[in-house]
Amino acid sequence: MKLLVHNISNDADFNLYLKHVESFDIINPFYKLLGANLNEIKEDVVRYFAFVKKDDDTILILMPFIFRKVPYQDQEETYYDVISPYGYSGPLFNESMSRGYLILFWEAVDAWYKQNYVVSEFIRFSLNHNFQFYSGKLIPTLTNVNGRLIDEEAQWAGFKPKVRNNYRKSLEHNLTAKFICDGITDEDIDVYYTIYITTMQRIGAHDTYFYSLEYFKKIIKLSKNNFVVVLIYKDDMAISAELILIAGDTLYSYLGGTLADYFKYRPNDFLKIEVMKWAKKHGYRYYLLGGGRSDGDSLYQYKKSFFPDDKDTIYYTGRKIVNEKMYQKLDAIMNAKVISEDSQTEVPQTKEDIHYFPSYRKPVTKT
Structure with a gap:
């Protein structure tokens, strides 16, 4: 070797x-x-x-x-x-x-x-x-929440009650899902990107998440057939979107977003359940939703509500x-001790500072 x-x-x-x-x-x-x-x-x-x-x-x-x-x-x-x-x-x-x-x-x-x-x-x-x-x-x-795709009736029974209620509500408002694999157009990517970037602005995401439109076009081109873009519509308006990457028998929820004015229609729950139906129909076995911003936070709990009984992946x-x-x-x-310019006292380290690796690259914090 x-x-x-x-x-x-x-x-x-x-x-x-x-x-x-x-x-x-x-x-x-x-x-x-x-x-x-x-x-x-x-x-x-x-x-x-x-x-x-x-x-x-x-x-x-x-x-x-x-x-x-x-x-x-x-x-x-x-x-x-x-x-x-x-x-x-x-x-x-x-x-x-x-x-x-x-x-x-x-x-x-x-x-x-x-x-x-x-x-x-x-x-x-x-x-x-x-x-x-x-x-x-x-x-x-x-x-990370990693859900196994099973029989539709059993899948439905496994959801937390709130998920089932939200999906019923989305059906009442006649939401529809569009799955794009082959033949994706620049217009489709533009629709997806508008929802994504609007979401990043709304939540005040870190600068690293503000990818360019060209970045997404390159991802899709590089992924070839190993991706699917999902768009959720209310009438003729795209209100939620997700880019899913595919490896073997697993769908990886990658990047997406939802327009805030349409939260009341529960498009997020609708999207994920429709993805499960589509994935099962096309022979996929797992839908990996990822984790929260930190273990056990509200984002993780939301994702876990779709697969409460499945074993997580670390x-x-x-x-x-x-x-x-x-x-x-x-x-x-x-990492020479950072001193407050006003008080001439040492600035205490945060938990993130202590666990940052390599330690010599951690951002300098000043007061």
Whole structure:
């Protein structure tokens, strides 16, 4: 076995990367999304590991990553850290592969890190247990609602009463659902985007969620047939929308929104139940709704009301300190105690500050 490292710095590089991703048994669209905003990654370098057989270069494991210069540089050497692209990531491999290769993969990755002055690594793993044999610290980060799609009558009986009542109310107002897979038009994407961006503005979302219209067009293009856009209509007005990505037998609720003026018609509940009906009809087995902003919050409880009896799936992140000495040096330099300019007292750390990784990249808080 040998570990190859490839850069993704232009369209030709990315097309080769896509070819590798599509060679695996399950075409996972999340590994393609980094191409939607490739031009927006500035000084960072997008790369991927390919763990291959020596005799024929068959790729057993592939993993994209972003190779970043650390915020402070030693005079003698240039240091870096590694982070996975946003979304579900980590090593990609076929289920039939011997898990023993994962041990060899992480050994080879760690050796490469040491040779290339990597200080730390942060990975957002997928939800298919691809964190097995990870050589760093594994952190259970967020509980995700993952619902099994079953017989329609049994599915209905499993909902919380509020879900059933909301769906009945939506039927009274004659809501309809439109599912778009093949042949999606720019007009369809524009309708979806208007609902999405209006929702982000309404809820005061972080800047990172204000994706451009072009970003969504690229996602859909890259996903090929592994997506569905769902639009919910009240008469001729689209009032709710969701972009769903598909991997194998699972639908992943990705990004969506609802127009506030139409909440009274309960379009969110209507959308999710109609998606379940559509998915069951098309042979899918799971509908993954994701989690809340934090475990157990109101958003999580809302999602859980659709699958109250199903076992949740835990989203894990991986954290690894490769160079302990440099990590502590960076931490000391970048996190010198912040003093309030008015009171000359130390600003207390928040819970988020304490758990931020790598600690030397956490945002500085001042009063």
